Amino acid sequence: MADDNSTEAPSSSPKKNETNKDKIRLKLILVSGKTHEFYFTPNDTASDIGKYVFQHWPEHWEDRVDNHRILRLIYQGRFLHGNVSLGALKLPTGKLVVMHLVPRENLPEMPSQGERNREKSNEGRCTNCCTIQ
Template identity: 55%
Template structure:
């Protein structure tokens, strides 16, 4: 889909699977990560993604800028540009990682967090 075909009030998502296969879908800024997972599951591209098929929508997770998105986060809340294409990864995963799991491992090893002294939160 070229930029001229994306409606000005929509967001084109290019979703990348672990295998490297991609597919594009158009969504509204009010659509949440959970809505997107359900839409992709219900409209699974059988021809292209047959080997990556999952058993249910709830295990599909979006990753944006290196962070897992919780199902309630909307595209608008992420500040994604309208009428443009945004790339996200789509992975099958039962549970999201704990928000501070990396920090806890570092502290237990006696190291300090590479981030900062404030606690980080995954959206």
Template identity: 55%
Template sequence: MGTRIPADKINLRLILPAFGESGKAKEFLFSPNDSAADIAQYVFDHWPDEWANESVSRAEILRLIFQGRFLHGNVTLAALQLPLGKTSVMHLVPRENLPEPNSHDQRQKSKDRSSGCCSTSCSIL
């Protein structure tokens, strides 16, 4: 890309995964204080023509994935320590709900296992 990225901005290359083919990418400039929710709203409001077949009904279902993790709406680009004046890559996917964090899943599974005694028949004599 021949265009210089402003030193106070972050260039996000957002990849919209497409079923059965490689994802479609589009680049957007954001400030470090922009949150994941701000980015989703901006992309929704400026939906690229080349993504017309993948359009969504509302911004709230657009989710950003960075380094394999879903970003919650209030996370800013600064909090992710993305470099200013550079391009960072994220995936953008339509999804109603975010999955539970892995640590919570693990805690819940171990909690279920530890309380398993009385889920079968127990006798206290």
């Protein structure tokens, strides 16, 4: 079961032969630095997590938001889109994973494949150079 500083998501509550070792222990950090741990299954998505956290907002987190839809997860420096599951990130079950939780209306747009290829091909090259002859 969850301790005072952690919460289990109902979608990931233990089944008969299932324990917390079958779940991802997710420690969320707010911009204020306050943290709380939750347990989720690999099938839970970023949207599921945002909604659950909003509905079970920890008392020691004062800065409650008005809507779960603006809660965004950041993992390894990247915003997670709502349909990304924890399993798709290949997060280990039974281990602690740390993510940031921030209120943000919109996610930054993902660069197109062409933009990424252009950026890679220009790496290490000066793009504002001139040749003097």
